Amino acid sequence: MIRVVVVDDEALVRSGFRLILSAADDIEVAATATGADAVAAVREVCPDLVLLDIRMPDVDGLSVLRRLRALPDAPVVAMLTTFDADEYVLTALRSGAAGFLLKDTEPDQLAQSVRTLAAGGIVMSPKASQALLRSHPGGMPAPDAEAARVKGLTDRERDVLTLVTEGLSNADIGTRLHLGTGTVKDHVSAILTKLRVTSRVQAALLAQRAGLLDARDQPGATR
Incomplete structure (x- = not known):
């Protein structure tokens, strides 16, 4: 309950x-x-x-x-x-x-x-x-800096971040990507560290500003 x-x-x-x-x-x-x-x-x-x-x-x-x-x-x-x-x-x-x-x-x-x-x-x-x-862009990193941080993620971390941005929990991300929940949690922790943010919401906002979801929807992009 x-x-x-x-x-x-x-x-x-x-x-x-x-x-x-x-x-x-x-x-x-x-x-x-x-x-x-x-x-x-x-x-x-x-x-x-x-x-x-x-x-x-x-x-x-x-x-x-x-x-x-x-x-x-x-x-x-x-x-x-x-x-x-x-x-x-x-x-x-x-x-x-x-x-x-x-x-x-x-x-x-x-x-x-x-x-x-x-x-x-x-x-x-x-x-x-x-x-x-x-x-309200004030206080957010410049788009180039955001893009560079997202680019520095591994392919798997970008996959996880995309699903975080869609609002999925660790368990749901694990099901979607065929990963254990603990593995997803480790990926999320690494993502937060690399993006220099402290929460999933902040990571999602940064990913959206960096164009991660737009890139995913381009022809030939992988999920």
Whole structure:
């Protein structure tokens, strides 16, 4: 059972997410909370995943994210937003969020996204992430530097990185590439080191900026 905490300033949103997610047999909404009560709720119920509103009037969602990420055995955190190009999303991803969900996500897709996040994958619309990077390029390495880092990966590491960017967990990547989960984990660790990033999300963003997915789709490219 995947235990989830939903944090949002609007009671209607909290109720809606509880209703939708509780309909899935493998998901339990252990608690809902406002931003001010989020950390206390997470400490009390120890969820696997927190869905956190990025914009709340009572407390800044980014501040809540940082406090949650600092907890012992910190849960996975994904941001909730109304706009796919929210100016705060990129900051959240750099601060340790595992992805983001739009509040109008279809119910079936919402449950599947929760499963992906709980399994260690990332959830991030490629279209939305490209829009974010175009709008907020500051602080990111230059495209030439990114391309050089990606080029320095082995062929297998590029295969793994491509699937990380698609949001797959280590287990799913292993199934796709016929590798053991431990081997995939080792590849991911090597990728993060070579790309000089600290999370799968940051690696995915860098890969997209470096054109890895575009190169994959070119005629003659290998998967």
